[in-house]
Amino acid sequence: MSSAATIAPARTPVKPFYFNTSAHLLRITTQKANTLAEFLEALRVCPDDSIFQHTFRTLQEHHFIREGFSNDFAHWALAACNQPGLAEQLANVDVREFTSLSELRERFVQLVDKHLELNPSDGARVAEETFYFCAADTVMMPTNFVAATMQDFAKGLREVSVHSIHHHFIEARLRLKLMSNDFSQWLHEDVGLTDAARALNRIDIYTATLEDVRRQIVRVVERALA
Amino acid sequence: MNPANLQTNTVPIDSALSAQPAPRSPERRAAPRPWQTPPAPVPAPHLDDYESIVGAAELSELRFLARELKGKTVKMVNSTAVGGGVAEMLNRLVPLLSEVEVATHWDVITGGNDFFEVTKAFHNALHGAPYELTRAAQEIFLAYNEQNRQRMQFTEDTVVIHDPQPAALIAARKDREPQANWIWRCHIDLSNPNPQVWGFLRPFIEQFDVAIFSSQSFARQLPIRQYLFYPCIDPLSEKNKELDESVVRKTCDEFGIDRSRPIVTQVSRFDRLKDPVGVVQAFKMARKYVDCQLVLAGGGASDDPEGAAVLKEVQEAAGNDPDVIILDLPPWCALEINALQRASTIVVQKSIKEGFGLTVTEALWKGKPTVAGAVGGIPNQIIHKLTGMLVHSIEGCAYQIRYLLTHPEFAAQLGKNGREHVKENFLMTTNVRRWLLLLRLLQNRTR
Numbered sequence: 001m002s003s004a005a006t007i008a009p010a011r012t013p014v015k016p017f018y019f020n021t022s023a024h025l026l027r028i029t030t031q032k033a034n035t036l037a038e039f040l041e042a043l044r045v046c047p048d049d050s051i052f053q054h055t056f057r058t059l060q061e062h063h064f065i066r067e068g069f070s071n072d073f074a075h076w077a078l079a080a081c082n083q084p085g086l087a088e089q090l091a092n093v094d095v096r097e098f099t100s101l102s103e104l105r106e107r108f109v110q111l112v113d114k115h116l117e118l119n120p121s122d123g124a125r126v127a128e129e130t131f132y133f134c135a136a137d138t139v140m141m142p143t144n145f146v147a148a149t150m151q152d153f154a155k156g157l158r159e160v161s162v163h164s165i166h167h168h169f170i171e172a173r174l175r176l177k178l179m180s181n182d183f184s185q186w187l188h189e190d191v192g193l194t195d196a197a198r199a200l201n202r203i204d205i206y207t208a209t210l211e212d213v214r215r216q217i218v219r220v221v222e223r224a225l226a
Numbered sequence: 227m228n229p230a231n232l233q234t235n236t237v238p239i240d241s242a243l244s245a246q247p248a249p250r251s252p253e254r255r256a257a258p259r260p261w262q263t264p265p266a267p268v269p270a271p272h273l274d275d276y277e278s279i280v281g282a283a284e285l286s287e288l289r290f291l292a293r294e295l296k297g298k299t300v301k302m303v304n305s306t307a308v309g310g311g312v313a314e315m316l317n318r319l320v321p322l323l324s325e326v327e328v329a330t331h332w333d334v335i336t337g338g339n340d341f342f343e344v345t346k347a348f349h350n351a352l353h354g355a356p357y358e359l360t361r362a363a364q365e366i367f368l369a370y371n372e373q374n375r376q377r378m379q380f381t382e383d384t385v386v387i388h389d390p391q392p393a394a395l396i397a398a399r400k401d402r403e404p405q406a407n408w409i410w411r412c413h414i415d416l417s418n419p420n421p422q423v424w425g426f427l428r429p430f431i432e433q434f435d436v437a438i439f440s441s442q443s444f445a446r447q448l449p450i451r452q453y454l455f456y457p458c459i460d461p462l463s464e465k466n467k468e469l470d471e472s473v474v475r476k477t478c479d480e481f482g483i484d485r486s487r488p489i490v491t492q493v494s495r496f497d498r499l500k501d502p503v504g505v506v507q508a509f510k511m512a513r514k515y516v517d518c519q520l521v522l523a524g525g526g527a528s529d530d531p532e533g534a535a536v537l538k539e540v541q542e543a544a545g546n547d548p549d550v551i552i553l554d555l556p557p558w559c560a561l562e563i564n565a566l567q568r569a570s571t572i573v574v575q576k577s578i579k580e581g582f583g584l585t586v587t588e589a590l591w592k593g594k595p596t597v598a599g600a601v602g603g604i605p606n607q608i609i610h611k612l613t614g615m616l617v618h619s620i621e622g623c624a625y626q627i628r629y630l631l632t633h634p635e636f637a638a639q640l641g642k643n644g645r646e647h648v649k650e651n652f653l654m655t656t657n658v659r660r661w662l663l664l665l666r667l668l669q670n671r672t673r
Contacts, residue, residue: 021287025663026454028445064646065612079610129605132442134454137667141290143283161283 011150011225014190017183019145019156021164022171024057024136031133036081037123040112042133043073048101049135055095055104056174057136060166063210070206071095072131073108080127086115094206095170099177140167150191154221157183162210169213170205183217187224196224270321271462273655279461280655288655291662292326295669300330301380303395304388305345307334309557311457311584312388312413315657318460322658328665333378335392341370345391348427351420352390359422371395382406384665389413393430407668410434411455415444415581415602435668440582441603453664456606457582458657459591459648464560466591469568477565481521483551488518488631491570493563493588495524496536496554499579501599503536504620506543506550508576511624513549516631523553523566567592572630572637576623577601587652590614590644595637597626607652613644 031046033039054072062069069075070091078087089111098104116123143160147153157165168182176185180201188197199220205213277285302320304312316332323330337345344363351357371394380398384407387395399408410431416424416439424446431437432448438455439445445452459466478485490509494500502522509520522540525533537554544550555562567573573589573596580602587607589596596614598604608614615626630637650656 023287023291023659023663025660025667028439028442028452028454030447061650062609062612062647064650065609065643069609069612075609130443132445134442137663139291139663139666141287143290144286159283161281161287163287164283 011191011193013148013150013153013186017147017153017156017186017190019143019147019160019164020140020167021143021161022138022140022167023163024053024060024138026053027135027137029133029135033131033133034126035124036077036083036086036112036116036127039073039076039131040109040116040123042131043105043109043112046133047135048105049137050133051101051105051108052174053134053136055093056171059095059170059205060163060210063162063166066207066209066212076127076129076131080129080131081122081125082128083115083122086111089115096173096179096205099173099179101174150221150225153186154218154225157214157218157221162214165210165214165217169200169217187221193224196220268464270318271460273322273325273658275462276655280649280653284655284659288659288662289326291659291666292323292328295662295665296327298328298384298665298669299382300328300384300386300665301382302330302332302386302388303335303378303392304332305335305337305342305391307332315458315654316388318463318654319657319661322654323661326658326662328662331382335370335374335395336377337370337374337391340366348390348423349414351423352414352416352427354418354420357420357423359420359426364426368394372397380406384409384668386411387434390427393427396430396433399433407436407665408434409436409438409664409668411438412444413440413457413581415441416446417443419446436664438664441606444603453660455657455660456652457584457587457603458652458654459584459587460654461591462654465564466588467564469561469565473561474565474569477562478569481551481553481566483521483566483569484519485569488516488571489521489569490518490572490574490627490631491521491523491566492574492576493523493567493585494575494577496533496540497524498532498536499577500524501576501578501620502540503543504578504623505574505576506540508574508620508623508627509550510547511621512627512631515628518571518627518631519549519551521551521553521566521570523555523563525555525557525559563588564592567594570594572597572627574623574627575599575604576617576620577604580604583607586614587648590641591648591652593641593645595630595640596644597623597630599623607647608644609647612640613647614640 029046029050031042033042058072074087074091077083077090090108093107143164145156145160147156172182173179184197184200187193200217203213203216273285300323302316304316306313320330320332344366347357371392375395375398386409387393388411393410396408432450434450436451436453437448438453440457442454483489492505496502505522540552544552567589573594575583575586575598577583577599578601582603586596586598586604590607590613596608597617598608598614600616600618605616608616610616617623617626
């Protein structure tokens with residue numbers, strides 16, 4: 001979070017929060033993999049949009065699942081390659097720990113590379129299903145919600161689509177290049193609610209649905225308002 | 227209703243329609259059946275009608291996406307105005323796009339029997355069937371495409387060609403609107419096409435700006451951008467709209483289905499690729515451990531010799547089992563199918579080969595725990611153990627039926643997740659969103 005000089009007095013937003021959202025179109029790329037070795041090669045060269053699609057975006061597409069789904073790579077390693085150990089490692093990669101797709105890609109490459117180094121015979125084993133690398137083409141857009149007050153902010157949080165929640169709360173770090181999210185940034189910089197901003201960053205997105213996440217965000221904001 | 231009195235467990239709708247006593251419960255069929263003739267088409271819904279399902283925020287996003295496209299024109303071209311999934315989808319999509327002021331016109335190509343025989347053969351060959359492509363077939367295909375090219379106007383900003391039949395209309399791009407975007411929407415599985423037919427069609431496809439497929443596995447290596455548009459269902463259609471409990475009850479009574487016991491249902495035409503005999507076998511294995519009934523609701527037996535043969539095989543597999551209820555329904559029984567799916571405890575789709583598998587989508591939308599073959603587009607819909615159960619064998623199917631019937635809380639969670647999965651990815655409103663996004667991306671690219 002930025003310097004204290006920009007921090008506003010508590011509960012009076014310096015500037016409004018504009019709720020935006022993003023819409024994604026699924027593009028089929030030319031990369032695909034039938035073995036873990038092919039997967040590793042494709043993982044190294046696929047477009048950044050593919051890394052985004054199979055991690056950030058798939059989390060959004062499956063936002064209603066509370067357990068057992070984190071990213072497409074882990075799912076494929078388990079369901080098609082029968083590699084539970086590798087799948088667990090891949091599933092443990094938390095997108096919130098990355099502020100760039102290249103770092104995120106590198107983490108997955110390291111994990112698969114290490115696995116194949118330790119288990120070289122796994123590389124050529126044919127998977128039950130092909131992994132098709134897709135990519136997301138993205139359009140950003142505004143919503144009808146603008147919050148000039150904390151009450152408006154809470155209302156917006158309750159009423160925007162889950163796509164908007166994902167856009168501000170999860171995808172945001174790629175834009176901000178910070179280990180944070182748009183809501184926390186605004187609460188900290190423009191409202192002065194630093195504790196609430198920090199509390200939002202502790203919400204676990206992998207053990208909750210996106211609707212659960214929304215409810216937790218609203219709870220934190222309401223508590224700050226009380 | 228006493229099923230034990232029945233000689234056969236099949237309810238042949240045609241005979242029931244012709245006012246003959248139906249074999250299962252003639253006493254319940256005094257009133258004329260509502261599906262004696264095809265019902266009048268229901269007017270297409272408006273975008274606002276979807277608000278209670280997808281929420282105001284989603285509709286607002288669609289309208290925003292459309293704003294930049296206001297005044298743009300789109301032409302959809304396919305080969306049939308009625309019947310089949312593509313026409314059904316266009317019937318909904320075209321008015322919805324027009325409602326958000328993206329004026330969309332739907333044109334249907336014409337052709338003689340010889341043309342449609344060739345395109346039917348192409349269709350089967352693209353699905354992998356053996357076929358010897360002759361020069362005569364190529365000439366017929368090209369001649370009718372040329373006829374249609376001369377008959378039709380291509381003045382729109384975007385032209386969308388559905389499936390291979392009108393693919394050669396791309397020739398119109400050169401001489402009419404070179405700035406227009408041309409999109410090829412392929413609804414069929416091209417994962418293993420006949421090389422001759424694909425080799426013939428490919429040069430046409432490569433002239434489009436974009437190709438759209440229904441599954442990533444259906445796509446081909448092409449020099450143009452390819453997008454994934456899942457097929458979708460309309461939650462407001464007769465087959466998927468919410469039903470009053472009384473309609474569900476009445477339908478079950480009509481067909482002699484006991485709602486006090488678990489109901490396992492497969493809805494699909496009598497086709498070996500849907501493995502209805504395998505479903506009967508799986509049901510019989512499962513029923514050794516759990517009480518249940520099986521409903522096989524399908525069609526295609528009255529107008530298709532192969533369908534009739536499959537129906538006979540299913541009847542033989544069922545034997546005199548009163549708990550296997552086989553319904554040979556005419557194609558306009560959408561409301562009855564809806565009611566049967568809603569009455570079901572579990573829905574099965576044990577296909578051996580499948581396109582996308584919209585009956586799975588329908589079941590998931592109704593919140594039904596679903597057991598389905600891991601083929602075609604089904605794994606896009608069923609994430610094993612999260613939105614349903616994928617199976618690879620009759621034994622696996624039997625086990626999952628047993629498991630779900632004895633673990634209702636887990637089954638309910640699958641059903642809940644499955645419905646959300648459909649809401650997020652496979653509804654008509656999502657389809658509208660994808661089209662608007664693609665049109666915007668293409669517009670911005672050509673600016």
